[in-house]
Amino acid sequence: MPTRDDTARNTDVFLLFAHEPYYPQDDVQEINTTVVAANTLLHPQVKQPDGAQIHALLTHGRQPGTVVPLATLTHELGGGDNWPAVGDFERVTIDLVTLARRQLCDALSLGLPTVERALVCLEPAADREVRILDSKAGDVIAYRQNDRAEVLAEVRRILSSIKPERPLWPGDHLMPPLDECVRGTHNRRTG
Numbered sequence: 001m002p003t004r005d006d007t008a009r010n011t012d013v014f015l016l017f018a019h020e021p022y023y024p025q026d027d028v029q030e031i032n033t034t035v036v037a038a039n040t041l042l043h044p045q046v047k048q049p050d051g052a053q054i055h056a057l058l059t060h061g062r063q064p065g066t067v068v069p070l071a072t073l074t075h076e077l078g079g080g081d082n083w084p085a086v087g088d089f090e091r092v093t094i095d096l097v098t099l100a101r102r103q104l105c106d107a108l109s110l111g112l113p114t115v116e117r118a119l120v121c122l123e124p125a126a127d128r129e130v131r132i133l134d135s136k137a138g139d140v141i142a143y144r145q146n147d148r149a150e151v152l153a154e155v156r157r158i159l160s161s162i163k164p165e166r167p168l169w170p171g172d173h174l175m176p177p178l179d180e181c182v183r184g185t186h187n188r189r190t191g
Contacts, residue, residue, distance in 0.1 A: 011177075013038040013062045014168070015054075016155060017070040017093050018121050022101070024109070032117055035067060035108035035159060036096055039170035039177075043105060046095040048175055050087025056178040057086060067156050075123040105171040108159055112151075119148040120155075 014035050021030040040046070041055035057076070058068055070089060074080045083089055100107035112120065118130045122145075130143040159168075 010062050010064055010066075011038050011059050012064040012167075013059050014065075014067045014159065015041065015058055015070065015096075016067050016120055016152075017096070018112075018117050019093055019097050021111075022097075024101075029111045031109040031111050033110040033112045033120060034097055034100055035110070035155060035168075036100065036105060037168040037170045039174055040096060040099065040105045040107075040168075041092065042174040042177060043095075043099055043171040044173055044175060045099060045104065045171075047088060047091045049178075050089075050092050051095070052175055052178050053087045054089065054092055059177070065156070065160070067152055067159065069120045069124075069152070071121050071123050075125060079123070099171060106168040108155075108162065108168070110155070110158075115143060115147075116151045119143055119151045122148050124148070 014037060016033065016035045018033045021032040023030055038055055038059050041051040041058065043051065054073070057073060062068065070093065073089070074083070077083050077086060096105075096107075099105045100109060115130065115132060122128050122130055124145065126145060128145070130147075132141045132143070133139075134141055
């Protein structure tokens with residue numbers, strides 16, 4: 001019989017984050033966004049215990065196959081106020097990009113257009129939006145949560161099209177996960 005923690009934690013979850021663009025060798029498409037399996041946060045070349053603490057937050061109470069943007073974790077951590085209690089997400093994401101580029105883990109590397117990239121960086125709050133000036137029309141175009149949801153659905157679609165072949169490999173010699181989610185640092189309201 002599963003314990004309470006076994007049912008609360010789901011490692012079939014993915015972290016989506018934007019980062020400084022880079023250009024893979026012999027490719028003109030910039031990579032500016034990456035998706036990794038949650039367990040990649042347990043890789044020994046990711047800053048620890050920060051990676052394990054973010055893993056605990058990321059996997060606790062999520063549905064299988066969920067793609068969680070870093071902005072969602074920031075939202076759940078009081079708009080980022082509670083990141084210091086969890087870990088150095090900037091260093092962790094740099095470590096994750098390094099792993100992906102060195103092929104020490106599997107990753108879905110994306111070159112999202114400017115608006116889509118901004119939308120995955122948008123916190124999932126009803127009042128949040130990305131505003132773009134359409135210089136030709138002289139109008140401001142507002143992109144909202146439904147636009148963000150469409151971008152995330154497209155990322156899930158791409159991920160699910162490659163995942164049946166094989167799951168994203170998180171790397172070798174992973175650290176053990178923390179026994180429980182970081183206590184008192186998150187308020188799970190939205191996905």
